[in-house]
Amino acid sequence: MGKKTEYYPYNDIKTHCFHIVFDLDGNENICQSEEDWCEEIFDEIPNFALGDEKAREISKASPRKATKQGMKLLYEVKEIREANDGYLALDSSVEDKYLKRGEFGELILYYLLKKKLNKPQLISKIYFKDSYNAVVHGFDAVHYDKESNELWIGESKFYKDKNAALRELADDLDKHFNSKFFKQEFTIISNRFEDLGIQNDEIKNLIAPDSKVLSKLVKINACFFALFDDEILKSFSYEKGTDKPSQDFLDRLKDSVEKARTNFDDKTKGFLHKENLKIHLFLFPVESKYKLVKKMHEKLKKEQS
Template identity: 30%
Template sequence: MSLYKNKPDRFFSDLLGSDSPLGARVYCAGFESGEWRRDQYAEHVMEWLPDYALAEEELSVNHGNIYVRLKQAAVRVYTSEKYKKRGELGEISIHAICRDFYDTIPISNRVFYKSASNDVVKAFDMVHARVIDGEPVQIWLGESKLWKDRLDAVQDAIKSMRSHLAAGFLKSEKLLLGPQIPKTTPRYDEIMHFFKPQTSLDELLGNAVFPVLVAANSQAVIAAKTGDDEYKSSIKKEVEEILAAVSNAKDLAGLKILVISVPVADKDALLDAFDLKLKGLQS
């Protein structure tokens, strides 16, 4: 059995559920004692750290190596003091949400492209596959943005998508990704088909799902104390703005894009909370 069957307990709520706008989902950290759960969000991201930063064979831990494995995972994320403009918190968030809610598995992690901990990698933020019995294999290529302003975030996500999908870049990235996929990955041959040089980019693009995570400061979160109907109504208006911006990118219209909105109260405070926990493991 794949070690990826094991996952942390669910933390985020699928806030709007069946009432979500078509093509989007909102995942909320929730509230506690009238406050948005910032520290708990950071804690949950830390729970996903090994799943995000360790290869599958490294996930076989025991009481004799668990501390070393956790430190290895933490150091692979970043060690820089200049973390306010880094994107790893968003990357781990999209990893966790897709693993938890959509049963994807990682097939080529960005951290393994780094030659040093603080390297910035120009590639898709997430490369997963969805491997469900009785269903065709699906490649999931994700982009994540953690910004103060949600509309700035989605515009930057669109810019990144266009850059990644340029024929020359995507062809090169496809050739780089293929050798990174472990041969132990479930349905390896079916997944590898999409990364072979003989396979048309059109076939990869036709198969792939492109989750785009937009985590940004939300007036709805700031004003709320609970996840009540008023809060949900305000959040729905915010995600509809994000969807409208994506819809305006006509050159991306043929792609299967899934907008993942993660509203936060204060992006910088969330990064501070995450950095404190990450550096605690590294010391």
């Protein structure tokens, strides 16, 4: 599941770190497999954009049709389409204008929650935006746990600077995890629940807009996903004679993760519901956020041709 992404869980501090796998390239050098990673991410677009049930329904007649429809829905999102035009036109202002919003953040967060944490998607926000004119600026991900019946709700940010990404995510915690925002979002989710084909009364009652806010808070895992440039990847190495990351790299990574968590906790210490909400931090260091996202836009445009 998700073979092109390494996953390091730090469960004691509710923090999860990911990076694109390293492997030998055609010249026998160890480097990240970005092309393969992008391919794996894009394979998830039909389910991400359409929802599992709708994607399966369309795929019965034509798997290619499901892929094309998923790509079309993704490309029709205004922010993605405009950012795509900017990247392909080599507009240097596009990074500041679009990338900070993380226009591929929803897709990657979906992939991480589904493939690495085994939390299936409850609702496809892309599909709702297109089909039902839903509010655009809602939660970036709404997933759930089949066993515990808890929600996994995510926000995402892409920045060059990790501290800037954490600062913006901390701001989202205050803006989105409160009574007013919950009423707006869960009204949308609840209204579409019957369309999802999920037979789960506990989840149905939890997402009902008139259920207690406290009941929602204690059953939510809030996931704050930051993708950012990080020099730590330059220190990556394998243990000699194995395909396992070296202990030196793992030690450096752990130190970096713990510092990021402390930073985020400091930024969110004023959040009023901190004792009731399970707050997870998702960290995704990359060599170059701009180059990676540009590569994804090029692939998306190619798929539209």
